[in-house]
Amino acid sequence: MNTALAQSRNETCNVDVAIVGGGLVGASLACSLAPLIERFGLTVAVIEAAPMLDAVQAPWQPSFDARSSAIAQGSAERFRDMGLWEAMLEAAAPISQIHVSERGRLGVTRLLANELDQSALGYVIPNAWMGRVLHHRLSGLPLAWHCPATVVEVEPEAEGHRLTLSDGSTFQAGLTVLADGGRSGFKERLGIGSDETPYDQVALIANVEVSHPHGGTAYERFTREGPIALLPLQGQQMALIWTHEAGREAPRLALGDGAFLAELQQAFGDRAGRFRRVGRRHAYPLTLVTARESIRPGLAVLGNAAHSLHPVAGQGFNLALRGVTDLVAALGMALESDEAVGGMLALRDFEARRIVDRHNVVRFSDGLVRLFGIDNVLLSHVRAMGLVGLNLMGPLRRGLARRAMGLER
Numbered sequence: 001m002n003t004a005l006a007q008s009r010n011e012t013c014n015v016d017v018a019i020v021g022g023g024l025v026g027a028s029l030a031c032s033l034a035p036l037i038e039r040f041g042l043t044v045a046v047i048e049a050a051p052m053l054d055a056v057q058a059p060w061q062p063s064f065d066a067r068s069s070a071i072a073q074g075s076a077e078r079f080r081d082m083g084l085w086e087a088m089l090e091a092a093a094p095i096s097q098i099h100v101s102e103r104g105r106l107g108v109t110r111l112l113a114n115e116l117d118q119s120a121l122g123y124v125i126p127n128a129w130m131g132r133v134l135h136h137r138l139s140g141l142p143l144a145w146h147c148p149a150t151v152v153e154v155e156p157e158a159e160g161h162r163l164t165l166s167d168g169s170t171f172q173a174g175l176t177v178l179a180d181g182g183r184s185g186f187k188e189r190l191g192i193g194s195d196e197t198p199y200d201q202v203a204l205i206a207n208v209e210v211s212h213p214h215g216g217t218a219y220e221r222f223t224r225e226g227p228i229a230l231l232p233l234q235g236q237q238m239a240l241i242w243t244h245e246a247g248r249e250a251p252r253l254a255l256g257d258g259a260f261l262a263e264l265q266q267a268f269g270d271r272a273g274r275f276r277r278v279g280r281r282h283a284y285p286l287t288l289v290t291a292r293e294s295i296r297p298g299l300a301v302l303g304n305a306a307h308s309l310h311p312v313a314g315q316g317f318n319l320a321l322r323g324v325t326d327l328v329a330a331l332g333m334a335l336e337s338d339e340a341v342g343g344m345l346a347l348r349d350f351e352a353r354r355i356v357d358r359h360n361v362v363r364f365s366d367g368l369v370r371l372f373g374i375d376n377v378l379l380s381h382v383r384a385m386g387l388v389g390l391n392l393m394g395p396l397r398r399g400l401a402r403r404a405m406g407l408e409r
């Protein structure tokens, strides 16, 4: 725990902002608040349940068992603003083109970085590395970092919320940000409903090694069983996200490595070369979840707690980072005009900045799943024609690429 706001057990600490969850989104928010901490003396606490890996005992290695994220150019800009981009780049692989195809159909479309005068369409970074860079930065900021510590209660009060931690200590926070990934049940306990659409799909994740240099190509291949995404990592490694109908992933999780690689080769084809090695496999059940409210007096909901998307378009964290930026901008305006950071003026400003982007990205990701997820011959021809057509139509393709890069809201 950082000493700046250290408190002893059973003592209440007053903070301007309490962030529940120091995952990708909560930690990004805390790092983005640094200028407000410095300029206005904003007091911030971050509470994270999972213990951090000890950097000395567990030095970073590009392992074979972690999830990676496609980071859009817009998000790279945000990390640059936080002063973290150089460190992020150390483990990043640039995406020079996105290759979209459908198994058994002719249509292919390519989105190329150089067509957009960009050096890359985006970057792929292992989540563990992003976590490491964010937490390293956090440890140098004058904020209270409680880890491992779990928030067990969030109760509304006249001004803000009272947070109770598992060790009995409490916080009185002017603004509480739920960045807990939606797993703690606080939304529900506070009466914030969500719209949930189960996709009846499970994403099987693993890192694979390919026989040829991938040249920075990210593949999105739609198959009868569901989309397969392969994202470039450093060297000849690629991050696999293989969507299955729920239940069908179980036998594949249980296969030996050789048999698994053979099935992947069969499903994906040879476009990326031969699959040579596979790391640990993990499964993520997929449901579209959108919270019906993202602000209340003294409360904001961010990241997966606000929206959990299908990973097919790699947009969840990118969307959340834009939410982080907009929240920080709204809080900055509030502090400039001497308003409360948990007040509805600031929070409505934040919500107004978010609403269109969130709606568009949820619709875009969900639309992609539905368009390519239906095993329908007619629709399949339309999709193939669409992919061929898209490859011929420069402006539309460039529009799609700009959205994928997070440059379009």
Ligand SMILES: Cc1cc2nc3c(=O)[nH]c(=O)nc-3n(C[C@H](O)[C@H](O)[C@H](O)COP(=O)(O)OP(=O)(O)OC[C@H]3O[C@@H](n4cnc5c(N)ncnc54)[C@H](O)[C@@H]3O)c2cc1C
Residues within 6 Å of the ligand: 020, 021, 022, 023, 024, 025, 026, 047, 048, 049, 050, 067, 068, 069, 070, 071, 149, 150, 151, 152, 179, 180, 181, 182, 183, 184, 203, 205, 241, 284, 302, 303, 304, 305, 311, 313, 314, 315, 316, 317, 318, 319, 320
């Ligand atoms: C298979 C897959 C692939 C994806 N690929 C991409 C991609 O390529 N690009 C992209 O932009 N997005 C991608 N996403 C989405 C992205 O992973 C999420 O948007 C992101 O992880 C959300 O982060 P978060 O911090 O909101 O939630 P989480 O990562 O779930 O973090 C929540 C944190 O809160 C902590 N916590 C929970 N409860 C408590 C509590 N009571 N007290 C204290 N701490 C608590 C947890 O320990 C955790 O650290 C993908 C998602 C999946 C499933």
